[in-house]
Amino acid sequence: MIRVVVVDDQEMVRAGFAALLAAQDGIEVVGQAADGETALTVCAATEPDVVLMDVRMPVLDGVEATARLLATPTPARVVMLTTFDIDDYVYSALRAGASGFLLKDATPEELVSAVRVVAAGEALLAPTVTSRLIGHFARQPGMVGTPPALDALTPREREVLVLIARGLSNKEIAARLVVAEQTVKTHVGRILGKLALRDRAQAVMAAYESGLVAPGVIDQSPR
Structure with a gap:
């Protein structure tokens, strides 16, 4: 059972x-909870697998609540809920550790799918979210060099990380690199393990923050 x-x-x-x-x-x-502060109490008592977290709330907003929740001994995976086009919240929420975003006007099928996807360890990053994330890094000063952590990745793992950062699914990456989807899953698992990342959302952040992927470039991946 997925506890929510x-x-x-x-x-x-x-x-x-x-x-x-x-x-x-x-x-x-x-x-259930009506604010971020109460959410922390409820999560401590119930230890859920997934938390659907509103962005704007009284007492404690969703971004800060997410950061505090993920710093606890039993962190859940968090999907941020919003009624508006997220924009300024994208970077801060992902930085806080959110695994994705979902608009409140999503269909019932999309809501259920979001919970299952995030519970399985995947990130929920729609193209609009990825584009805003790219936009954030495009506004930052240029980054030089590669952090030592990325040195642990093989050339193929770096290729896969670039494609993850561009928003491709495992199936799309497999088609691009002409390998089996299971092979891609293995690469993704190794990337997350070597870089000590929780999920694909953090992998996207790492790719841009390290300078491995440069904002503004349409596609740097091999074909």
Whole structure:
């Protein structure tokens, strides 16, 4: 069972999401909260696998709540919920450790899929989110050199990391590199392990922050 906590200051949104998820096979809603502070208490008591976290809330906002939650001994994977086009929140939320974003007007199927995807250890990065992340780094001063951690990656692992940063799925990466999808999964696992990263969202951050991928370049990957 995937244990989920829903956090949103709007009661109707919170209750609707909780009811929808509770009706799904393999998903159990173990708690709800109306603000970030309460969310931390609820998560400490229930130890969920996934937290749906609203961005803007009273008492403690979703970004800060995410950072505090992921610093606890039993961190959950966090999907940020938003009613608007995220923009300024993308970088700070991913930096805090969020595994992805979901708009509140997403379809029921998209909501359920998001929970399952994140629970499985994948990142939920839509193209709009990736483009804003690229935009953030494009506005930063140029980065020079490669951090020592990336030296541990093989040339093929670096290729895979570049493609992850460009938003490609394992299936798309496999097609690009003409290898089996399982081979790509193995590469991804090794990349995360060598760089001590939790998931693909952190891998995207690492690729841009290290300078391995330069914002503004349409596609640096091999074909």
